[in-house]
Amino acid sequence: MFAYIIRKVGTILTMKREITVTVNGEQHHSQVEPRMLLVHYLREELDLTGTHIGCDTSQCGACVVHLNGEAVKSCTVLAVQADGCNVTTIEGMATEGNLHPLQEGFWEKHGLQCGFCTPGMIMASAQLLKNNPNPTEAEIRKALEGNICRCTGYQNIVRAVQFAAEQMRTSATEPVGAGE
Amino acid sequence: MGIAASIGTSIKRREDPRLITGQGTYVDDIKLSGMLHMAVLRSPYGHARINSINTEAAKKHPGVKAVYTAEDFSDIGTVAVAVPLGEIANGMGLHGPLAGGKVRFYGDPVAVVIAHDRYVARDARDLIEVDYEPLPAAIDIEEAMKPGAPLLYEEFGTNVAFGMHPPTDEIDKVFAQTLADGGIVVKQRIVNQRLAPNSMETRGVVADYNKSSKTLTVWASSQNPHILRNILAALIGHPQHQVHVIVPEVGGGFGSKIDIYPEEMIAAVAARKLGKPVKWIEDRSENIAVTVHGRDQVDYVEVAATREGKVTGMKVHGISDLGAYCQLFTDVIMIAFGFPVSCGAYDIKNIHLSADIVFTNKAPTDAYRGAGRPEATYITERAIDLVARELGKDPAEVRRLNFIQPNQFPYKSAAGAVYDTGNYEVALDRALSMAGYQSLRAEQAQKRAEGKLMGIGLSSYIEICGFGPKGSAPIGLYESARIRVEQSGTVMLYTGSSPHGQGEETTFAQIVADEFSISPDQVMVMHGDTDSTPEGRGTYGSRTTAVGGTAAYTAAVKLREKMKQIASHLLEASPSDVTLEDGKFSVAGSPQKSVSFADVAATANTSNTLHPSIEPGLETTVFWEPEACTFPFGTHISVVEIDKETGHVELTRMIAVDDCGRQINPMIVEGQVHGGLAQGIGQALIEGVIYGNDGQLLTATLMDYAMPLSSELPSFELDSTVTPTTVNPLGVKGVGEAGTIGSTPAVANAVIDALGVAHFDMPFTSERVWKAIHQK
Numbered sequence: 001m002f003a004y005i006i007r008k009v010g011t012i013l014t015m016k017r018e019i020t021v022t023v024n025g026e027q028h029h030s031q032v033e034p035r036m037l038l039v040h041y042l043r044e045e046l047d048l049t050g051t052h053i054g055c056d057t058s059q060c061g062a063c064v065v066h067l068n069g070e071a072v073k074s075c076t077v078l079a080v081q082a083d084g085c086n087v088t089t090i091e092g093m094a095t096e097g098n099l100h101p102l103q104e105g106f107w108e109k110h111g112l113q114c115g116f117c118t119p120g121m122i123m124a125s126a127q128l129l130k131n132n133p134n135p136t137e138a139e140i141r142k143a144l145e146g147n148i149c150r151c152t153g154y155q156n157i158v159r160a161v162q163f164a165a166e167q168m169r170t171s172a173t174e175p176v177g178a179g180e
Numbered sequence: 181m182g183i184a185a186s187i188g189t190s191i192k193r194r195e196d197p198r199l200i201t202g203q204g205t206y207v208d209d210i211k212l213s214g215m216l217h218m219a220v221l222r223s224p225y226g227h228a229r230i231n232s233i234n235t236e237a238a239k240k241h242p243g244v245k246a247v248y249t250a251e252d253f254s255d256i257g258t259v260a261v262a263v264p265l266g267e268i269a270n271g272m273g274l275h276g277p278l279a280g281g282k283v284r285f286y287g288d289p290v291a292v293v294i295a296h297d298r299y300v301a302r303d304a305r306d307l308i309e310v311d312y313e314p315l316p317a318a319i320d321i322e323e324a325m326k327p328g329a330p331l332l333y334e335e336f337g338t339n340v341a342f343g344m345h346p347p348t349d350e351i352d353k354v355f356a357q358t359l360a361d362g363g364i365v366v367k368q369r370i371v372n373q374r375l376a377p378n379s380m381e382t383r384g385v386v387a388d389y390n391k392s393s394k395t396l397t398v399w400a401s402s403q404n405p406h407i408l409r410n411i412l413a414a415l416i417g418h419p420q421h422q423v424h425v426i427v428p429e430v431g432g433g434f435g436s437k438i439d440i441y442p443e444e445m446i447a448a449v450a451a452r453k454l455g456k457p458v459k460w461i462e463d464r465s466e467n468i469a470v471t472v473h474g475r476d477q478v479d480y481v482e483v484a485a486t487r488e489g490k491v492t493g494m495k496v497h498g499i500s501d502l503g504a505y506c507q508l509f510t511d512v513i514m515i516a517f518g519f520p521v522s523c524g525a526y527d528i529k530n531i532h533l534s535a536d537i538v539f540t541n542k543a544p545t546d547a548y549r550g551a552g553r554p555e556a557t558y559i560t561e562r563a564i565d566l567v568a569r570e571l572g573k574d575p576a577e578v579r580r581l582n583f584i585q586p587n588q589f590p591y592k593s594a595a596g597a598v599y600d601t602g603n604y605e606v607a608l609d610r611a612l613s614m615a616g617y618q619s620l621r622a623e624q625a626q627k628r629a630e631g632k633l634m635g636i637g638l639s640s641y642i643e644i645c646g647f648g649p650k651g652s653a654p655i656g657l658y659e660s661a662r663i664r665v666e667q668s669g670t671v672m673l674y675t676g677s678s679p680h681g682q683g684e685e686t687t688f689a690q691i692v693a694d695e696f697s698i699s700p701d702q703v704m705v706m707h708g709d710t711d712s713t714p715e716g717r718g719t720y721g722s723r724t725t726a727v728g729g730t731a732a733y734t735a736a737v738k739l740r741e742k743m744k745q746i747a748s749h750l751l752e753a754s755p756s757d758v759t760l761e762d763g764k765f766s767v768a769g770s771p772q773k774s775v776s777f778a779d780v781a782a783t784a785n786t787s788n789t790l791h792p793s794i795e796p797g798l799e800t801t802v803f804w805e806p807e808a809c810t811f812p813f814g815t816h817i818s819v820v821e822i823d824k825e826t827g828h829v830e831l832t833r834m835i836a837v838d839d840c841g842r843q844i845n846p847m848i849v850e851g852q853v854h855g856g857l858a859q860g861i862g863q864a865l866i867e868g869v870i871y872g873n874d875g876q877l878l879t880a881t882l883m884d885y886a887m888p889l890s891s892e893l894p895s896f897e898l899d900s901t902v903t904p905t906t907v908n909p910l911g912v913k914g915v916g917e918a919g920t921i922g923s924t925p926a927v928a929n930a931v932i933d934a935l936g937v938a939h940f941d942m943p944f945t946s947e948r949v950w951k952a953i954h955q956k
Contacts (some may be wrong), residue, residue: 049209050202055464059882090202114681115199116380116431141890153858154890
């Protein structure tokens with residue numbers, strides 16, 4: 001009986017649906033199982049493996065991407081929920097060969113060691129800086145408590161975000177053409 | 181413009197550009213044509229007999245390629261054990277890749293499903309029916325030692341695998357004399373709780389078999405590719421030269437990826453059987469349940485001291501919880517890595533160490549950041565505080581009174597280790613001054629008067645790094661380096677070490693660049709591929725720079741000397757007069773006569789008129805095995821405030837002064853300390869793997885197993901002293917584990933100081949601390 005139910009439910013969950021998702025500016029039409037997680041869709045269907053999976057329970061934040069501009073844990077979103085949406089992943093953060101200020105910050109301030117949590121950290125930090133361009137250390141620490149890093153002790157991640165915030169404020173206040 | 185020395189400068193890591201852009205390749209990022217996915221069925225019980233396993237439904241599930249149980253692997257060897265102690269040498273605690281007959285811990289693998297898709301593999305896993313007969317479990321380690329306890333291995337009649345109980349006559353005399361002289365003896369039972377390493381990337385493996393070449397290629401998230409290759413080849417009966425291990429990007433290990441695990445063996449055998457690539461990626465719940473745990477020791481310490489606080493002797497009885505099986509170093513963590521540093525930074529003339537190592541129905545324990553040294557340091561640092569409390573003395577002064585003095589090095593400790601160099605008081609004084617220790621004590625007194633709980637804790641740790649030494653382990657613990665200076669003057673370094681976050685692609689380039697007087701940018705560092713790198717022992721035990729870095733240094737020196745020979749012919753000078761500076765070989769006394777590093781490289785690689793005494797090419801492989809270990813040290817100071825109403829412990833300050841010898845890249849050293857501190861603080865405050873008495877794992881996800889979060893940690897206050905080692909030419913000691921080793925006792929001593937008690941066991945969660953306050 002148990003096996004029968006599993007098979008029945010399985011059949012429903014494995015009937016593929018069509019979705020259209022724009023990822024890092026590129027539109028994709030795909031057939032996916034309704035149960036497929038967004039993170040698996042990005043990693044396995046689109047080969048965007050920069051988004052990582054670190055836990056099963058939405059604690060670690062290694063899988064954070066932006067869905068219509070808002071940070072989400074892509075292990076807790078189904079691919080079908082992203083139908084018609086814009087997704088930005090770590091691969092979409094550097095534009096025209098220039099690193100995003102957060103990427104610069106993580107490099108400059110030694111904000112990563114093994115690098116596994118880093119994409120999620122950068123995507124979560126980007127959300128913070130969008131909402132709060134001038135965060136205090138406490139605000140940074142609070143904003144990143146949904147992202148776990150086992151290597152750095154977070155101190156250099158805080159410094160990386162401060163570095164990026166400073167860069168982004170400076171470039172935002174610079175008149176167009178300055179520095180040319 | 182000269183080439184500045186690179187060693188000692190904080191250059192940015194070359195590893196980072198790929199990692200910050202999502203271009204790094206971890207095991208789960210590997211996708212091969214026709215790749216199959218493996219899911220593992222695991223025991224839901226802590227201890228049970230397997231009556232039967234029915235895999236029929238799973239095998240029939242669409243998309244399933246194979247289902248395997250223990251009987252399919254009867255010809256595969258048991259998981260490797262480096263040094264089998266006691267009954268382990270007779271087979272106790274050894275296990276094959278899958279459990280047959282009995283399961284002995286929650287998560288014990290019972291069967292695997294291999295299917296074309298990872299979702300399908302999991303669907304089919306749910307269709308396997310196992311008839312278990314649950315058995316009582318041995319969970320509490322001291323209960324597990326008693327007669328009548330449930331037995332994991334009935335045929336041995338006990339759960340105790342090995343005991344070490346030397347006679348106590350000598351130490352008893354010391355204790356009696358101390359008391360007769362008016363001194364004190366303090367006793368304490370200390371628990372060092374079980375932890376989950378929890379690297380952010382779980383374990384994973386991809387195995388691919390090429391039928392024509394009979395080559396097995398294994399990509400694994402491992403800390404030691406060569407050891408994995410050698411052991412895997414032996415266990416699965418595959419010719420060693422036809423096993424190729426590639427360790428791609430590794431998302432942290434902390435000791436947990438040293439072991440060779442069942443899943444690596446199974447994936448390799450399955451790939452060979454099926455002729456298709458097989459991928460297995462551990463999920464977090466599996467990681468917490470089955471990847472080795474750390475610590476888990478119960479220790480009984482007795483310490484004798486004079487009225488002045490000079491420790492005259494110490495007795496430690498350690499009970500190490502092995503869990504259900506013996507993995508690579510499970511049985512020797514406490515005895516081989518912890519016991520030798522039991523005297524810590526102190527000139528303790530008499531020590532007595534005894535041990536029991538015991539199997540329980542829990543996941544196997546093994547190396548976790550610090551591996552034995554954190555436990556030993558915790559005992560010693562708590563013991564010093566117990567003495568200080570008993571005598572009403574300042575713990576900083578009791579430490580100072582007992583320190584080994586700089587003129588005593590090399591120092592042979594009563595616990596057996598020979599310490600290379602140290603200057604402990606300087607680190608203590610620096611930490612005290614950074615903390616503003618006297619004013620902190622004044623603030624504490626004032627807060628106490630106001631009824632508030634504030635605590636200050638110290639820890640003046642030492643540790644052992646740079647394993648080796650020669651002759652200490654069943655196999656040589658060397659490291660290796662192959663360097664090739666190419667005709668363009670660029671350099672390839674192939675290291676046998678296997679960095680996975682520690683940044684040695686950068687620091688090894690710094691080491692080599694300085695010897696060649698070139699820029700680190702001209703040195704490429706390759707690692708993690710058994711086909712291209714010379715045999716190495718891997719990255720663990722804070723040994724990579726001290727041992728692998730020295731191998732790279734030695735190889736560079738060797739090639740530099742050969743290049744001097746070639747330069748001497750080009751410059752028509754004696755080799756002994758040729759120097760290499762600013763990227764040029766020149767003749768001493770006539771600097772205008774010079775030839776560039778690149779020109780010598782070109783000559784060596786392309787010339788057909790080399791001197792007959794010189795072999796063409798510029799390539800060498802060096803194996804370097806240390807004669808002795810290194811002993812980093814430092815003092816950590818923690819300040820905590822405890823909310824009496826909630827029991828919440830707030831770590832308000834964390835000061836760390838560490839001495840890891842010479843620093844290749846201070847930025848990376850600081851990063852290592854930061855991460856180590858966070859893990860050590862995690863143990864003190866919040867972490868712990870908990871099992872129910874029936875063997876159920878109660879902390880199987882990151883919802884239940886607490887990891888330190890950004891908002892829970894303060895900004896650390898760091899400084900360092902530099903006391904180079906004499907055991908390697910670089911003067912480097914190692915820094916990967918220092919933060920973890922030093923910080924746990926500092927935080928514990930602070931919390932215990934705040935509570936005003938003799939001892940209180942970790943972790944200091946709000947619930948436990950609240951109970952401690954309100955039960956007083």
